[in-house]
Amino acid sequence: MTARIRTIDLDRFAECLPGLADLLIDAVDSGASIGFWAPLAPADAVLYWREVMQGLVDGNLVLLVAEDAGEVVGSVQLLLSGRQNGHHRAEIRKLMVRNSHRGHGLGRALLSAAHVEASYRGRTLLILDTRTGDAGERLYVSMGYSRAGEIPGFTIEPDGARHGVSFFYHVLP
Numbered sequence: 183m184t185a186r187i188r189t190i191d192l193d194r195f196a197e198c199l200p201g202l203a204d205l206l207i208d209a210v211d212s213g214a215s216i217g218f219w220a221p222l223a224p225a226d227a228v229l230y231w232r233e234v235m236q237g238l239v240d241g242n243l244v245l246l247v248a249e250d251a252g253e254v255v256g257s258v259q260l261l262l263s264g265r266q267n268g269h270h271r272a273e274i275r276k277l278m279v280r281n282s283h284r285g286h287g288l289g290r291a292l293l294s295a296a297h298v299e300a301s302y303r304g305r306t307l308l309i310l311d312t313r314t315g316d317a318g319e320r321l322y323v324s325m326g327y328s329r330a331g332e333i334p335g336f337t338i339e340p341d342g343a344r345h346g347v348s349f350f351y352h353v354l355p
């Protein structure tokens with residue numbers, strides 16, 4: 183697999199939108215806990231990405247996309263804190279790799295690319311959250327993240343089942 187990772191600015195956003203919507207639907211279908219219940223309607227997926235686009239308009243979000251043969255196969259976002267006391271902070275959001283492309287190092291590569299973007303912007307304290315026990319946890323720990331704690335019952339499924347969410351942080355050198 184030879185996926186290429188690049189930052190997407192406003193000019194390129196529209197051309198990536200259909201692929202990003204498909205990626206989100208694929209992740210939700212695979213059982214990922216990223217804010218939505220399966221099945222996710224295409225219109226809702228597009229709506230979500232339009233909210234992300236607003237971050238690009240406001241200049242407080244960095245969007246990274248991985249493409250393989252012209253297809254969007256992964257993505258991650260960096261939300262830059264706009265607080266006066268938070269100019270050194272950013273949140274890693276919605277790290278996703280297409281189900282068909284998982285297990286080949288792309289998640290790790292996307293996170294590394296997000297670290298480079300964060301560093302470039304002087305954001306050295308990174309925070310994120312993920313469902314406790316999910317694949318992401320191992321990835322984050324192996325990339326130097328520390329677990330700050332867990333909130334039990336943070337998310338709720340259609341059948342009423344609740345899941346804990348773990349919070350992580352990482353200080354870039």
Ligand SMILES: CC(C)(COP(=O)(O)OP(=O)(O)OC[C@H]1O[C@@H](n2cnc3c(N)ncnc32)[C@H](O)[C@@H]1OP(=O)(O)O)[C@@H](O)C(=O)NCCC(=O)NCCS
Nearest residue numbers: 214277278279284285286287288289290312317318320321
């Ligand atoms: C989490 C996710 C991004 C990993 O992407 P990936 O491309 O498969 O990850 P990589 O191949 O780079 O693997 C990196 C590390 O992640 C961990 N990992 C990946 N898949 C895993 C799995 N199924 N179970 C446990 N750990 C796993 C491992 O530590 C792995 O390192 P190793 O291969 O050296 O053991 C992907 O599974 C995904 O998109 N999940 C759905 C969305 C999600 O839950 N995102 C995270 C929370 S927002």
